[in-house]
Amino acid sequence: MKKVVRNAVVFLFRKKEMGLGINPDA
Secondary structure, eight states, rough: OOOHHEEEEHHHHHHHTTTTTOSSSO
């Protein structure tokens, strides 16, 4: 389960880096 959580965090972090702007917190 830890792996899944870590994958989700990395995925969100990458999204932030791309600057998609989907999350207002970005």
